[in-house]
Amino acid sequence: MEQEKLSFKDQLSALRHLPRFFALIWQTHKGLAIANILLRIIKSAIPLATLYIGKEIVDEVIRLYEKSGESHTFLWELVALEFALAILSEVLSRGINLVESLLGDLFANQTSVDLIKHAADLDLYQFENADFYDKLERARRQTTGRTVLMSQVLSQFQDGIAVFFLGAGLVAFNPWLILLLIIAIIPSFLGESYFNQRSYSLTRSWTPERRELDYLRFIGASDQFAKEVKSFGLSGFIATRFKVLADKYYLVNKKLSIRRAGWGAGLSLLGTMAYYGAYVFILLQTISGAITVGTLTFLSGSFSRMQGMLQSIMSRFSQIAESALYLQDLFDFFAIQPEITSQPGALLFPGKMKLGFRFENVGFKYPNSPKWALRNLNFDLAPGEKLALVGENGAGKTTLVKLLARLYEPTEGRILLDGVDLRDYDLESLRQNIGVIYQDYMRFQFKAGENIAVGRIEQIDEQRLIVDAAVKSLADTVIDGLPEKYDQMLGSRFSGARELSGGQWQKIALARAYMREARLLILDEPTSALDARAEHEVFQRFSELIEDKSAVLISHRFSTVRMADRILVLENGELLEIGSHEELVALGGKYAELFALQAKGYV
Secondary structure (H helix, E strand, O other): OOOOOOOHHHHHHHHHHHHHHHHHHHHHOHHHHHHHHHHHHHHHOHHHHHHHHHHHHHHHHHHHHHOOOOOOHHHHHHHHHHHHHHHHHHHHHHHHHHHHHHHHHHHHHHHHHHHHHHHHHOOHHHHOOHHHHHHHHHHHHHHHHHHHHHHHHHHHHHHHHHHHHHHHHHHHHOOHHHHHHHHHHHHHHHHHHHHHHHHHHHHHHOHHHHHHHHHHHHHHOOOOOHHHHHHOOOHHHHHHHHHHHHHHHHHHHHHHHHHHHHHHHHHHHHHHHHHHHHHHHHHHHHHOOOOOHHHHHHHHHHHHHHHHHHHHHHHHHHHHHHHHHHHHHHHHHHHOOOOOOOOOOOEOOOOOOOOOEEEEEEEEEOOOOOOEEEEEEEEEEOOOOEEEEEOOOOOOHHHHHHHHOOOOOOOEEEEEEOOEEHHHEOHHHHHHOEEEEOOOOOOOOOEHHHHHHHHHHHHOOOHHHHHHHHHHHOOHHHHOOOOOHHHOEEOOOOOOOEOOOHHHHHHHHHHHHHHHOOOEEEEEOOOOOOOHHHHHHHHHHHHHHOOOOEEEEEOOOHHHHOOOOEEEEEEOOEEEEEEOHHHHHHHOOHHHHHHHHHHHHOO
16 A cells, blocks of 8 residues: 655645634634633743742752751742642643533534534535545544644643743753753654654555445444344455455554654654753752752753653644644545535525426436436426336436436536526525435434434424324324334334334335425335335325325336326436326337236236
8 A cells, every 4th residue: 555655844734724723613612712721821830930949949958957047937938839839730730621621522513513514515426436435534533533633732832831931941041951952852853753744644545445444344243234244144254354454554554653663762862861961961060069959950850841841842743733634634525515506596496386397408427437327318297297217227217316306417408497497496495395215215213203304304393294294104003003102212223212124114214205395206216115015005195195296206116107197218328218107008118018027927
């Protein structure tokens, strides 16, 4: 796996995201952000004050030793002051941790909300792209990890102020100590910077593989795949595939970690040597009488603390730069914009359709695909008409209904609604008036009532509408058998939940279509788990309940399809035949052939 090369310049460039990052934190909670900064400023002055008081205590003890009989009052005042500073430091640390924890949780929550909302605004075809999924995966990982970045930057700010105070104290006694300090920390900083670059490069280049590892872990231990895993004996295959990929990543990461540890130890040794060089220098000055013992303790303590803080600052800088590189992934995801949007001055969906929908020379290609999924489609869907789509798998039926719901845009041609291009309508208004139930509808691990309310989630508190939708779809017969009725948690993920059969789930999903109260209803094989009689009953009821609405039905059962006003036959993405059941049978074409084959199966 070839790693993406990232230079020190790349790290510095990534820091440009920090202002935007802190603007988001500020927007999350201004009060907690201000409190965090103020507490850290106060705490940054404590190290210098503690060291200086320690110096005074040592000098005072020596003075009292040399001049016995003098009052100890000043000594105990100094000790009391040092004790008070220690308590204050502990209180400030607790306060900083509390404020930071609360602010971090709020920020992580808000970022997750923003991520969910932004993902919902993006186009469907973007979710069908592997590169997009890599970006989404990297962004998703940043929703919690970036709270650490906030703590790192604020700690950097705090230590920077503390180093300034301590540096001023060192300069006042001997400026050469600062030079030794710089020599002590630069090698370690350069080493940390280099290996953080390599670590980021490794993580980023392995995003697809880590996504595959997550997927293998999911299917290997998931109720959703448990039947297939057991029935086909897939556990060994999945485990082996996971281990091979995980071991490969482990070996690459191990090599980097060993190099990092080795170089880190050697560079730290240089820093330690510089520190003891300064320490020897201070000791010689003390022995010669140039400085007092108290000053010795102050200088050695200041040098030691400054070395530790500067080491942390330099090391943390690399970590901040690395985190900022990951932060770029989050902002890169937020920078992705949908192409299917509402135009300025967009029209609302008509209160009553006059002409209905019209496809004019509509063709569609999936991105990066040379093959046309649909081509040269020309037909009308009149107001109140029930249109059935028929065709073999891959004929383009689902793609057609996604175009109708404007989840995709035509690659060529146009779709009209009452003579106006679908692109000229407000997207939200359009989708509110088009209800789609797909064959692969979601089985949400929600309450039964909430599962139905998904059809129009803003009406989740309208129990009367939920019950009415359940009655229309026959889902009420399922819900009446549940212990907690509409408040029953469905699925198997949570405690006390009840799993439903495929047919029962489909009635719940169909209720969403009735909940929607849309002007156009699209059912894309949502009753495939029902037997022929039950499906016929559902569609018969469906047909009766939507007399004044348009509908598009997709079903492989011709007993259901023949209930439509007209039937559109697709083959290889093109319109082959269109007409009523009787007309198409009389035509003796593809539809008649398929109808005869299915009828023969029931003889």
